[in-house]
Each structure stands twice: as structure tokens, then as C-alpha cells.
Amino acid sequence: MQTSKYNTKSLMDIINRPDLIFVKGHNSWLEDADGKSYLDFMQGWAVNVLGHCPNEIKETIHKQSELLINPSPAFYNLPSIQLSSKLVSSSCFDKVFFANSGAEANEGAIKLARKWGQIKKNGAYKIITMHNSFHGRTLATMSASGKQGWDKKFAPQVDGFYKATLNNIESVIDLIDNETVAIMLELVQGEAGVILADKLFVRELRKISQEKNILLIVDEVQTGMGRTGSLFAYQQFNIEPDIMTLGKGIGGGVPLSALLCKKNISVFEYGDQGGTYNGNPLCTAVGVTIIDILNSPNFLNSVNLKADKLSLELNLLANRLNLRGERGLGMLRALILNEYDDGPKIVEMARNYNPQGLLINSPRKDLIRFMPALNITEDEINIMINILEKVIIESRL
Numbered sequence: 001m002q003t004s005k006y007n008t009k010s011l012m013d014i015i016n017r018p019d020l021i022f023v024k025g026h027n028s029w030l031e032d033a034d035g036k037s038y039l040d041f042m043q044g045w046a047v048n049v050l051g052h053c054p055n056e057i058k059e060t061i062h063k064q065s066e067l068l069i070n071p072s073p074a075f076y077n078l079p080s081i082q083l084s085s086k087l088v089s090s091s092c093f094d095k096v097f098f099a100n101s102g103a104e105a106n107e108g109a110i111k112l113a114r115k116w117g118q119i120k121k122n123g124a125y126k127i128i129t130m131h132n133s134f135h136g137r138t139l140a141t142m143s144a145s146g147k148q149g150w151d152k153k154f155a156p157q158v159d160g161f162y163k164a165t166l167n168n169i170e171s172v173i174d175l176i177d178n179e180t181v182a183i184m185l186e187l188v189q190g191e192a193g194v195i196l197a198d199k200l201f202v203r204e205l206r207k208i209s210q211e212k213n214i215l216l217i218v219d220e221v222q223t224g225m226g227r228t229g230s231l232f233a234y235q236q237f238n239i240e241p242d243i244m245t246l247g248k249g250i251g252g253g254v255p256l257s258a259l260l261c262k263k264n265i266s267v268f269e270y271g272d273q274g275g276t277y278n279g280n281p282l283c284t285a286v287g288v289t290i291i292d293i294l295n296s297p298n299f300l301n302s303v304n305l306k307a308d309k310l311s312l313e314l315n316l317l318a319n320r321l322n323l324r325g326e327r328g329l330g331m332l333r334a335l336i337l338n339e340y341d342d343g344p345k346i347v348e349m350a351r352n353y354n355p356q357g358l359l360i361n362s363p364r365k366d367l368i369r370f371m372p373a374l375n376i377t378e379d380e381i382n383i384m385i386n387i388l389e390k391v392i393i394e395s396r397l
């Protein structure tokens, strides 16, 4: 009864929260108000790439807060200049716009594509997105998303989004007409249950979009910043997109996101795009710290080694418990349960496990998703597997 001392009724009830309050965190561990520890394989939905409250981020926030927090996006500041240069030199893109959330970066991508269509393609405005995709919770990004039932929520939708099927190139081709300005997708559909785009499909998308003068937008809010084992997931598909969005991991826990594009697509004019907190030095300074660590020698190498270990252990667990296997890319993985298993029940039992709880996520009933810190240790992977195995067995009794 950790929340009974507090008046939680003042908070809008937007999700069914468990009756516990987290009071502190360190690396892959969280602690609640009763002092119980939890091994965290969610990390704020793939946000805390270095885990909870890493020293590097604490120091950066401390140092930057003594210098400058927010002079206004209408002036240059050093950390945002540095972070934009580092993103450009680490990717195929030339220009960066900073925002505060993944949805806001995607809104920017949609606006940029429409602006480009107005100027360069006779007012083309239609954007092809994928069924079951997730691009955020603003009106336009909900309209872009292919989540079931979302087309009826908050109707009317923002116009101009047409849904194709991931890994079905014909379904994309069928939707293309003269008014199509862009194709937008996640290279690994995270919320849909860690569903990977085929390499061949993505290469065909790139080829067709180039032939037809259509922009290719990758939403790397979840897959970017080392999550899939390369700095950006598109690098594993041997393509160069025109536009990319980043969120989640780029701020390592603080609100930061980015919209990146190639030089010739950077068509915003003065007044088209902005925002009070965009590119503020407090958050972009943290972004600099994060990208420097991800780019340091051997960091991504060790992420890949540990992702291989996680994948192997999940496969062995699947064999032992008669599950249907596992899939994923890097540190974004899913364990596919059996039809008779109950993902949400397993999530709850894992959280309530004693003496230490385990935080995992079940975006679909037959699936458990793992998004640990990129610096998770092998020991912690073993602890996770150990708790999960006991919990799955117990959930079946």
C-alpha cells in the first residue's frame, strides 16, 4: 500500500498503475518506497540507454545547470551546436532539428515532408505508413500510426495517411499516386511486438521511392541510438533514408528528440517550425554525453555481445518451457509465448516476485518485450532469465 499515504487522485488516470512508488534508481536497478529492488528490463520504454541515473548524466546535468539552462531556441547555444554536428558526422544526414518527444519529432517529419511536397512536388501531401505501426500520441502521429482502433479515437483524424502492410511491397506500390510525398516506417515495429522489416523490403522501398521521387522517412525513435546494435538501425539495411526521427535513447532519460534530413530536403522557412524548449542546452548537453559514450571504441561491440547472450538465453528458455522462440535486433527483443500463456499476468507476477522484482513489458498477450539498458551485465541477464523462468512456470499452475 505504498500509494495510500498520498492523494494520487489529483493525477489524471491515464493508465492502470501498480500500487508502488519508485523512489530511486541506479543502472539496471530501481528501488520502491518499501526498499524493494527491481531489475529493470524496460528502462522507461527503451529510454535509459545507460540505465538509471548514470554518473555521466548526473555530472552533465549538474555542470550544464550551472552554466545555462534555456536561453530560448531563437539563440544559438553550445551543446545543441555540438550535438547536431555529432549526429551529422555519425549518420548520412546533413541537418538536425531538436524537439522534446518522439511524437513531436515525427510531427516535424510530417510537416517537413508536406512542405517539401508543396515546394518540390506540385503539392503532393499523402504519406504511406504501415498497419500496426506506432508513431506517437499527437493527433497527426496517431493518424499516421496503424494501431487498431486508433482511426476512430478522437475522430476526425488528420487527413493524408494511407496504410500499407509491412514487408509487402505490393501493398505499398498499390497506394502510390501523384500526390504521394513520403513513405514512413519503423525498421523494427516496437509497440506492435518487435516485428522486423525485411532487408529486401526496405531496399525495394528505397528503390521505388527514389524512382518515383518520394521521400523515405524512418522513425528510429525506438530503434535509434545503439538500441539495435548499430548507432542507427538503417545502417544495417544498407540504405540511406531522406528523413530520420530520433527520441527515447537520444536523451538517456531526459526529454530530447531530433528530426534529421538530407540537405536538399531541409526546406523549412523561417516561422515554419519551432518550440519553446527545442534544442535547450540542458537536454542537448546530455545528448552530447550519450552520443560520445555510444561512439566510444568498443561500446557498440559490447552491446552486440550482450545482445547475442540475451538472444541465446531467451532461446534456451524457450526450449526449456516449450515457448515459440524469440526475435529482435540488438537489445530490442521479444520472447514469443505459447497461446495458453498470459503475458500481462507474467509481467505482474514478475514485478511482484520476491525478494527482487523484475520489470518487463507485454505489448501483446503472447509476447514479452525486453529493452534493457545497453550496459546491462551478463549477470543481470542471468538473474532476469532465472526470475522469468520461475514466473512463467508459476503462471501456468
Ligand SMILES: *Cc1c(COP(=O)(O)O)cnc(C)c1O
Residues within 6 Å of the ligand: 100, 101, 102, 103, 104, 106, 134, 135, 136, 137, 186, 190, 191, 219, 220, 221, 222, 223, 247, 248
Ligand atoms: C515511443 C515511440 C514514439 C513516440 O515517442 P514519444 O516520446 O512517446 O512521443 C514514436 N515512434 C516510435 C517508433 C516509438 O517507439
